[in-house]
Amino acid sequence: MLDTMTFTKVLGGVCGSLLVFLLGKWAAESLYHVGGGHGDEVAAYVIETGESEAAEPEEEVDFATLLASADAGAGEKVFGKCRACHKVEAGANATGPYLHGVVGRQIGAVDGFNYSGALPESEAWTPENLNAFLENPKGWAPGTSMAFNGLAKPEDRANLIVYLDALDG
Incomplete structure (x- = not known):
């Protein structure tokens, strides 16, 4: 029952599964990582936090x-x-x-x-x-x-x- 052909089929199945997994990983990365490299991405929208404006100094209350x-x-x-x-x-x-x-x-x-x-x-x-x-x-x-x-x-x-x-x- 265990002959060379069975081992070849099992090894081929494992290698094929690995290739399908790697192809899926590559496809997902190309889909979700738009842009050439790290830091090249541009935000779709920007939320203003007001940090660029000078903060109003808090009124110091006498202790x-x-x-x-x-x-x-x-x-x-x-x-x-x-x-x-x-x-x-x-x-x-x-x-x-x-x-x-x-x-x-x-x-x-x-x-x-x-x-x-x-x-x-x-x-x-x-x-x-x-x-x-x-x-x-x-x-x-x-x-x-x-x-x-x-x-x-x-x-x-x-x-x-x-x-x-x-x-x-």
């Missing part, structure tokens, strides 16, 4: 004004992002130091917490320092072990600072 109109209730919601690493109870350190009484407290002054040494300990946590730190922790204190990327919205930072300030009152 003191934001702080004066901040809402502690909204700050409590923003604190949800901090809750994974920080506690608000006095003396209850977690991954990060407790935040009860943080506004006005010396930087790096929580007893029993091992700081990374990147924070300037000679200063206090003023609302301005907290704002700068919360905006970009790694930029304000390079080398800090705080992994949080920061709060982009100045309103969120102001609300959070007002909430933290209200905790010790």
Whole structure:
């Protein structure tokens, strides 16, 4: 049953299938790749994104004004992002130091917490320092072990600072 002619037929069938596959691939490439080479294609239509126009500068809002109109209730919601690493109870350190009484407290002054040494300990946590730190922790204190990327919205930072300030009152 297995003779030379059977092997020849099987080999011919495999080679024929391969040729049909390669011919189909070549036909599909010539159909869907119009143009001579890469980068020669022209878009059928262009969507304007406005990037060529100069972007209007955002109006810079004074942080003191934001702080004066901040809402502690909204700050409590923003604190949800901090809750994974920080506690608000006095003396209850977690991954990060407790935040009860943080506004006005010396930087790096929580007893029993091992700081990374990147924070300037000679200063206090003023609302301005907290704002700068919360905006970009790694930029304000390079080398800090705080992994949080920061709060982009100045309103969120102001609300959070007002909430933290209200905790010790």
